[in-house]
Amino acid sequence: MKTVNITFAGLGGQGVLTATDVLAAAAFSAGLDVKKSEVHGMSQRGGSVSSEVRYGEKVASPMIPAGESDFLVVTDAAQVDVNRGKLKSGGVLITPEMIDIAGLGNKKALNIALLGLLSTYLDFLGETWKAALAGELPAKLHEVNFAAFELGKRSR
Amino acid sequence: MGERLFLSGNEAIALAAVDAGLNRGVGYPGTPSSEILDNVSKNGGAAEWAPNEKCALEVAAGVSFAGGNALVTMKHVGLNVAADPLFTLAYISIPGGLVIVSADDPGMASSQNEQDNRNYAAAAGVMMLEPADSQQAYDLTLKAFELSREFHMPVLLRVTTRVCHSKGVAVRGGVRNPAHPTAFERDPRTRVMIPAFARIAHRRLRSELHKLEDVANSLTAEHGNPEGSFGIIASGVSVLHAMEAAPDAAILQVMMCNPMPIEKMREFAVRFKRCFVVEEGDYVLENACRQNGIEVIGRPELYRFGELNVARVRRLLAGDTTPEAAPVPGKPPELCPGCPHRKTFEALRDLGCIVSGDIGCYTLGVLPPFSAIDSCVCMGASITVGLGLRHALPETEARKVVSVIGDSTFWHTGVNGIVEMVYNRPKTGHVVLILDNSITAMTGMQENPGTGRRLDHTPADGRLDIEAVVKAMGVDNVDVIDTTVQHEEFRELLARRLASNDLTVIVARRVCVIAAAKIKSYAAATEVK
Numbered sequence: 001m002k003t004v005n006i007t008f009a010g011l012g013g014q015g016v017l018t019a020t021d022v023l024a025a026a027a028f029s030a031g032l033d034v035k036k037s038e039v040h041g042m043s044q045r046g047g048s049v050s051s052e053v054r055y056g057e058k059v060a061s062p063m064i065p066a067g068e069s070d071f072l073v074v075t076d077a078a079q080v081d082v083n084r085g086k087l088k089s090g091g092v093l094i095t096p097e098m099i100d101i102a103g104l105g106n107k108k109a110l111n112i113a114l115l116g117l118l119s120t121y122l123d124f125l126g127e128t129w130k131a132a133l134a135g136e137l138p139a140k141l142h143e144v145n146f147a148a149f150e151l152g153k154r155s156r
Numbered sequence: 157m158g159e160r161l162f163l164s165g166n167e168a169i170a171l172a173a174v175d176a177g178l179n180r181g182v183g184y185p186g187t188p189s190s191e192i193l194d195n196v197s198k199n200g201g202a203a204e205w206a207p208n209e210k211c212a213l214e215v216a217a218g219v220s221f222a223g224g225n226a227l228v229t230m231k232h233v234g235l236n237v238a239a240d241p242l243f244t245l246a247y248i249s250i251p252g253g254l255v256i257v258s259a260d261d262p263g264m265a266s267s268q269n270e271q272d273n274r275n276y277a278a279a280a281g282v283m284m285l286e287p288a289d290s291q292q293a294y295d296l297t298l299k300a301f302e303l304s305r306e307f308h309m310p311v312l313l314r315v316t317t318r319v320c321h322s323k324g325v326a327v328r329g330g331v332r333n334p335a336h337p338t339a340f341e342r343d344p345r346t347r348v349m350i351p352a353f354a355r356i357a358h359r360r361l362r363s364e365l366h367k368l369e370d371v372a373n374s375l376t377a378e379h380g381n382p383e384g385s386f387g388i389i390a391s392g393v394s395v396l397h398a399m400e401a402a403p404d405a406a407i408l409q410v411m412m413c414n415p416m417p418i419e420k421m422r423e424f425a426v427r428f429k430r431c432f433v434v435e436e437g438d439y440v441l442e443n444a445c446r447q448n449g450i451e452v453i454g455r456p457e458l459y460r461f462g463e464l465n466v467a468r469v470r471r472l473l474a475g476d477t478t479p480e481a482a483p484v485p486g487k488p489p490e491l492c493p494g495c496p497h498r499k500t501f502e503a504l505r506d507l508g509c510i511v512s513g514d515i516g517c518y519t520l521g522v523l524p525p526f527s528a529i530d531s532c533v534c535m536g537a538s539i540t541v542g543l544g545l546r547h548a549l550p551e552t553e554a555r556k557v558v559s560v561i562g563d564s565t566f567w568h569t570g571v572n573g574i575v576e577m578v579y580n581r582p583k584t585g586h587v588v589l590i591l592d593n594s595i596t597a598m599t600g601m602q603e604n605p606g607t608g609r610r611l612d613h614t615p616a617d618g619r620l621d622i623e624a625v626v627k628a629m630g631v632d633n634v635d636v637i638d639t640t641v642q643h644e645e646f647r648e649l650l651a652r653r654l655a656s657n658d659l660t661v662i663v664a665r666r667v668c669v670i671a672a673a674k675i676k677s678y679a680a681a682t683e684v685k
Contacts, residue, residue: 011487024323028162035289036323039265048486060399062289062322065466082486 003056005064006118008111009083010075012046015111018136019073020051022115025132026124027055037062048082071121073114094118099155109141109148116152158327165293165319168326169227169257170195172297176253177333179224180204182212184568185599186231187266188320189259193229194602197612202335205602205611208535208568209234213241213256220252220310221347222338225301232260232273233534237569243280245310247357249346252336253301254310256282261317262436263463266598268515268534270461272437277312277414281361283368284312284414285375288395290324296411298331303371307364314413316436318393318463365415372410372417378424379407387428388473389421389441389452394434394464401469416444425450432473436464491520496593496666499639500560501526503647504589509558509654510549512542514570516562517598518591535565539573539588546582554584555654561588564596564604567620577659578630585632585657587650590622593668594675601671613678622663632658639664 006023010016017038024036038051052064064086072087073094074080080095087093099113112133119129129149137145163171170192173181181196181203183189196203206212209230216226230238235258245254258276261267277284285300287293293315300311345353379399380388384406388398391410398407408424410417425431425445432453433442437460445452456477459468468480491498501521504511505528513519513529514537522529531541542559549557561570570590577586596602603609608619623634633653639646646664653660667675 012489024162028325033325034162034323037318038321039317046487046492047489059324061396061466062318062324062393063397063465065400079486082484085484 001056003054003059004122005069006053006071006073007050007064007069007083007086008053008073008075009048009050009079010111011079012049014049014075015108016049016051016075019075019111019115020053022112022132022136023053023118024055025136026128027053029128029131030124033057033059035059035062048079050083050086071118073118075111075114092121099152103151105147106144109145112145113148113152113155116149117155118152119149120153120156158329161326161328162323163290163294163326164191164321164323165287165290165315166191166321167195168290168293169297169313169315170201171199171328172294173225173227173255173301174199174201175328175331175333176298176301177225177336178202178227179222179252179335179338180216180219181227181229182206182215183229183257184209184212184234185564185596185602186234186259187599188261188315188317189229189231189234189257190599190602191320192227192257193611196227203611205604207605209238210241213238213245216254216256217241217245217250220250220254220304222340223252224336224338225253225255225305227255227257229257230259231267232258232271233267233269234258235273235276237535239276239280242276242282242310244349246280246282247349247354247361249308249343249357249360250304250310251308251341252338253304255297255300255304255313256310257313257315259315259317259320260437263317265317268532270437272440273312273314274413274440275438277314278440281365282310282312282414283307283412284314285411286314286391286413287319287411288391288393288409289319289322290326292411293319294326294328298329299375307368309361309364312414314392316392316463322393368412369415369418372412372415373420375411376417376420377409377411379409380405382406384428387424387431388434389424389431389445390434391441392436394436394469397464397466397469398434400466402473410441413440416441418444418448418450421445422448422450425452434464434469434472488523489520490523491517492669494669496638496640496664496669497521497591498526499643499646500589500591500664501528503639503643503650504528504558504560507647507650507654508556510545510553510556512538512545512557512559514538514561514565515598516565516591518560518562521560529560536561536569536573538565539570540576542588543573543577543580543582543586546584546586551584554582557586558650558654559586559588561590562597563590563592563594563606563622564602566590566622567605571625574626574629574631574661581659583657585659587653587660587662590661590663592622592663592665593671594665595668595671597668597671601668601674609678613681615682622661626661630659631661633660634663635660636663636665638666640666
């Protein structure tokens with residue numbers, strides 16, 4: 001299979017890294033080769049954050065070459081322009097406006113709602129996603145995030 | 157087939173160090189190395205934060221002198237602090253295992269320089285291994301301990317930001333050694349480096365390094381198309397970028413970069429009309445090739461700056477030296493809302509202070525709206541650089557100089573600056589502001605000697621008290637204030653201390669806004685026990 005490249009971007013504290021942890025866990029449990037890359041440190045202090053996941057039969061570089069992301073998912077609308085160059089021509093852009101924010105039980109679960117929307121383009125099974133969410137998020141946040149994920153799926 | 161895991165490079169190093177049989181992990185936090193010791197602890201290994209990297213390496217040396225395995229972790233600039241023990245440990249015959257992780261930061265995601273610590277390996281005469289991904293981070297950490305015990309030498313493991321923080325699939329092999337048995341065997345001729353013994357030890361070191369060239373030649377791998385139209389010699393994560401940028405090339409991966417696999421590189425390079433070197437940072441592989449008469453195509457200077465990636469490697473191989481497009485600027489980091497440093501920097505700005513700064517979150521005080529830091533060199537330098545300014549500047553300007561340092565950085569190397577201040581007192585006195593947010597915040601909320609907790613957040617046996625220490629050292633005034641609550645009092649106090657000829661330490665104490673909840677949970681966990 002061809003390598004799938006997904007970039008998540010937003011601001012520190014919006015759950016960008018958590019969303020890609022779940023995404024990478026889903027790809028990992030599907031038995032694929034997966035790489036996930038991001039930069040920690042200074043970026044945690046409210047600045048721009050981006051995280052990249054690549055999966056397929058064999059993935060070499062941990063970083064997605066510019067202009068080769070199949071999907072760009074942003075948790076903050078202002079980060080679209082900063083990251084647009086990462087998306088390939090014809091790639092799919094997923095933004096917060098596509099989600100019915102009013103339907104979100106917890107506004108902090110926007111990252112997972114966006115992941116739910118992304119999931120409608122990917123081939124993983126519903127149970128794979130559910131296991132990945134349960135594995136990466138604390139138990140007390142499972143229900144709100146399962147609901148956010150489903151809301152995202154319905155937003156396609 | 158071993159256990160299939162999804163690990164960051166840092167997690168892989170920690171797991172392998174424990175699997176190799178670890179007696180103690182010691183380090184000082186620094187991006188991108190900080191998560192290694194937390195993961196050692198999570199995997200059941202003994203781990204501690206030392207006050208600085210020199211202390212860490214020396215504690216680890218003691219563990220290895222006792223026959224144990226010790227892992228030392230630090231960021232690249234940490235090895236500058238630990239360089240003194242490193243260069244002499246290279247001479248010493250160690251009975252145990254000693255592996256030192258140097259986490260370099262090409263591109264300076266969170267660092268003050270992009271020094272290439274492969275140069276340290278050559279300068280000190282220490283073996284160095286260089287993994288490209290999490291699997292190799294696991295495998296080469298195991299190998300590093302094996303080589304250290306076999307050759308009785310320390311081994312450097314050089315990783316970079318992308319190797320530390322990228323996650324990938326790694327298979328954990330079957331090695332599960334318990335901590336190594338320890339005992340002391342006297343051997344002063346190989347462990348007391350007086351000149352008479354050190355002369356012999358240096359000769360032993362060089363002779364061992366010659367033998368290790370065979371190991372270096374065996375620690376290579378070939379990737380890509382062996383019949384490719386051109387060759388690439390690479391190391392670290394650059395290997396992976398090259399595999400993707402040039403799928404039809406043959407790639408020789410160098411996994412030991414000191415000593416270097418000269419014979420393998422020579423055999424490889426002669427197979428191709430054109431052989432490139434692809435490496436981040438300095439011209440380490442390239443210069444070694446040239447010195448040994450191996451014909452290679454080097455990198456234009458443009459590519460020694462920053463990280464490489466697939467697109468840059470494509471350009472490099474095409475000989476493209478046209479200017480690269482600047483990345484679209486994102487939102488820069490800033491001091492958090494509610495950060496206790498905010499009010500402190502507002503006062504320093506408004507009073508027109510000349511601020512000698514230090515390394516931590518608070519370095520962000522240089523940016524607007526504060527614009528209140530005038531210099532920042534390295535860990536601990538705020539106090540001593542401030543003293544130099546005090547000595548050299550005319551009196552009216554000297555009186556405006558304030559040194560600003562965080563709590564963890566103070567214990568790291570700031571405390572030496574207080575010794576200098578009391579011993580060589582400037583005529584106008586000096587003011588040192590210690591920003592005590594009760595955690596090592598910048599690197600991800602690690603404990604330090606002043607927090608009263610160990611690396612795993614359980615109560616420590618001892619807690620260092622900043623006020624008691626600086627008072628005992630002979631500082632004239634020691635003030636403690638919360639600049640967020642006592643904002644006006646702080647301005648008044650600072651102005652008064654600056655006007656005097658006293659030596660003053662002001663401890664600005666308020667817990668980090670991000671760490672506060674975590675610190676409460678640690679205290680609650682202790683009470684439950």
